[in-house]
Amino acid sequence: MHHAAAPPAWVMLAYLVAGVCFILALRGLSSPASSRRGNRLGIAGMTLAVVTTLIHYAPRAGQHDATVFGAAGNFDFTTMAQIAGAIVLGAVIGLATARRIAMTAMPQLVAAFHSLVGLAAVLVAAAAFLNPEAFGISDNGVISPVSRVEMGLGAAIGAITFSGSVIAFLKLNGNMSGKPIMLPMRHVINFGTLAAIVGLTAWFTQDQSPWIFWTLTALAFLIGFLLIIPIGGADMPVVVSMLNSYSGWAAAAMGFTLQNSAMIITGALVGSSGAILSYIMCRAMNRSFISVIAGGFGGDSAAAGGGEAIDRPWKRGSAEDAAFLMKQAEQVIIVPGYGMAVAQAQHALREMGDLLKAEGVTVKYAIHPVAGRMPGHMNVLLAEANVPYDEVFELEDINSEFARTDVAFVIGANDVTNPAAKTDKASPIYGMPILDVEKAKTVLFIKRSMGGVGYAGVDNELFYRDNTMMLLADAKKMVEEIVKNMG
């Protein structure tokens, strides 16, 4: 076996064009108007990459170097049929899932999809290790040291992405408690495992023994699991973004192995995308990435403020009061949170908004960056309920308006509205940017009961303010009641 030649120019060019399509697909997301065209370009890029690969690397019986196009050997119909079958099988599963999934379940769907990319990366790395000639990375069966590092990294990052995403999926889907699970000595175990992975990758460059490759892959599966179990449900926006980033770096590592520009460009895009989203989420919680990854947030401090909370006076309102107050208002700002998603209250909420608008009330929606379980979660749910996107505002664009607003309507959000973040230095959420709902003339706050606290485990001072009226009920039922009272 000789070292394989690079693919012909047209193949390289096709991969480059596919990469450009992917850049334009993300670029399209700068506004909803251009986003649909962007998605179509993404599909075009993927089709180009797949078709190019199938033509150039078409299976040929009796040919030993698959990287040379047009050499002797008959077209291998059996293998081609198997490949087509594999694609069709994946397409059927993927399309059926995409069509059926509820919008509220989007975070767990994305986590599940990430796990598939991770596992696919591990499988491709393993295939490249077992059959390096096919990938043109070996010389007489010896894989070049650079390729071994790339392969090891691809397998390790892929494995971390896979097991981490599986845990994230189980937590988001409710199969596993959202509470952090704390192992004793977990930092020591994690650092030890990571060091072992790095050490084995280094050793792998010197020694091509299979056990090194498989051990480092197995350890990577383990560390992905260990890293995610101590992270609480509410930190999931960061975790999902981080795993998104990893799935990109895994693709990039395999792109280096295959010298494929489409994979490298995509990997870099996805890797930076996930990293930026993680950064935005951490900034919105005023926490460092390290503290989120170290985990344990929201686990133990819950009992702290509980006792005194019940003794403080607070006002309870009814659906009738809420309907009356909002109909009299000039402007109402609705602040949705994860509770809205859980109660599936978005459609009822939009109905309420429509009735208010018919009464001449200005209705706006205010979204905190970490509302929900993944970046942009609330926006998708509101869009699903047909709320026009130009009524939906980000924190920095709307925060100054609360002072000029008659009613702030908080539905299923808690910590992101807690004024303690601005005043109480002892609070775990101190310094987190919050929505200034307390500045509105009246705050209507929907909550199931007075007992529970937000995910940060802190009591919300907002409940006991003079201008706050608590609406204690299931979010969806309460909104439906309000709608009835408005008619």
Next chain:
Amino acid sequence: MDFISILSIFVLACFVGYFVVWSVTPALHTPLMAVTNAISSVIIVGALIAAAAGSVTAGGSTAKWLGLLAVVLASVNIFGGFAVTARMLAMYKKKERP
């Protein structure tokens, strides 16, 4: 391509990614995750190579089956990812102006 050329593509693509992603409106962050997930399935290229080449080379038949399995997984992602993105994006509507 030598290693440095590939590295150059990678580094420059990271910068492109940085600027492109910051220009994405926060309202579309969920579709962003769905579509990045779909395009990261371009790893299917590696899966196809393994699946296509496997039948004849030594050690290749295991690699072939691993490749085929990876083709299935990546296809789920490609079709599912783009379809769910399209479904989400179709919901974003502007206010109807009378």
